[in-house]
Amino acid sequence: SVGAGLLAEHDGWPVARLRVEWLDDGRALAAVTRLVANFELVAGDACRLWPMPRELQTGRVSARILRLRETETETEVWIPTASIALARPGDRWVVLRDDEYVGLTIVREVREHYLIATANPAVCRMTPQVGDIVVRRPVEDVSSGRAGFRMFRVDDDYALVTAGVADGLIEDTRLLLYRDGRPVARLRVTVPQEDHAGATLEAVLPTVPESAPAAASAASSAPGDVPSFLIQQWDEVYVDAPGRSVPTPTRRVGRISEITAAAGVGFVAWSRGGESASPGTILSVRVASRDVAVIVLAADESGAAITMPDGRWRPWLPSGAEVRLPP
Numbered sequence: 001s002v003g004a005g006l007l008a009e010h011d012g013w014p015v016a017r018l019r020v021e022w023l024d025d026g027r028a029l030a031a032v033t034r035l036v037a038n039f040e041l042v043a044g045d046a047c048r049l050w051p052m053p054r055e056l057q058t059g060r061v062s063a064r065i066l067r068l069r070e071t072e073t074e075t076e077v078w079i080p081t082a083s084i085a086l087a088r089p090g091d092r093w094v095v096l097r098d099d100e101y102v103g104l105t106i107v108r109e110v111r112e113h114y115l116i117a118t119a120n121p122a123v124c125r126m127t128p129q130v131g132d133i134v135v136r137r138p139v140e141d142v143s144s145g146r147a148g149f150r151m152f153r154v155d156d157d158y159a160l161v162t163a164g165v166a167d168g169l170i171e172d173t174r175l176l177l178y179r180d181g182r183p184v185a186r187l188r189v190t191v192p193q194e195d196h197a198g199a200t201l202e203a204v205l206p207t208v209p210e211s212a213p214a215a216a217s218a219a220s221s222a223p224g225d226v227p228s229f230l231i232q233q234w235d236e237v238y239v240d241a242p243g244r245s246v247p248t249p250t251r252r253v254g255r256i257s258e259i260t261a262a263a264g265v266g267f268v269a270w271s272r273g274g275e276s277a278s279p280g281t282i283l284s285v286r287v288a289s290r291d292v293a294v295i296v297l298a299a300d301e302s303g304a305a306i307t308m309p310d311g312r313w314r315p316w317l318p319s320g321a322e323v324r325l326p327p
Contacts (some may be wrong), residue, residue: 007050051082059138079115142166145241157201174240
């Protein structure tokens with residue numbers, strides 16, 4: 001629609017923001033704002049809605065780091081803005097690489113086309129790099145238990161976590177530590193700070209069947225009796241909120257190596273690497289931490305088929321994109 005925002009990408013890299021000014025049934029005219037000063041758009045560059053409708057709805061907008069600047073104490077991260085409504089000082093953006101946690105940034109300044117955020121090395125598992133994915137972490141997702149955060153410093157049964165008062169954590173907030181998609185221990189916030197919090201291990205939860213996660217939340221060790229349990233740096237924790245829904249992690253089965261097409265049907269050849277999958281399995285294709293397509297594994301397991309009109313799937317399925325088992 002007129003006024004919609006688009007992101008133009010060249011070889012998977014964001015290069016410009018577009019704003020639709022006019023369109024008819026098969027064409028559109030858009031105003032261009034370059035994100036890379038010395039780059040010109042060329043025919044064939046991919047573009048997509050940005051932010052996506054789901055991103056606007058949830059506030060979990062994603063982007064790529066386009067610039068870094070090191071200071072004596074922290075790393076300055078430049079993030080292209082998708083929507084001024086989702087660009088606020090103090091926002092937290094999680095840095096990911098291959099869907100793995102890299103670190104956390106806090107927005108310090110909002111400019112017309114960029115957010116300037118800082119990453120403290122203490123809360124970073126690895127050094128952020130240009131091209132890393134960043135995903136906005138809404139405050140309400142943390143306080144409701146939908147978004148996890150990490151332990152960045154551990155001392156026996158006490159840990160510092162990458163969420164604090166600014167994310168809705170207060171003294172005595174209960175946290176759940178998750179491993180392999182299951183809650184395994186409960187902690188309690190004892191020292192809330194603005195940007196982080198200290199939490200103490202309270203109970204180790206019994207192992208329960210995957211079909212009964214609620215039982216783990218209700219169960220605990222006897223008061224004052226915490227069995228031997230090792231909490232680890234970079235463990236993931238969630239607020240233990242009523243009715244919370246923790247996303248189930250997906251599992252990688254391979255990467256796209258080649259795409260061919262005939263009669264509007266695309267065939268995705270892929271190289272294995274990760275979990276196994278049987279013929280007929282429905283798989284998702286992930287690009288920049290977003291699921292962009294669904295494919296069906298072929299009978300000979302050499303690839304998968306996808307059907308979309310006019311080959312419009314092609315820009316969304318770049319070589320090297322991850323093929324994953326859905327939750």
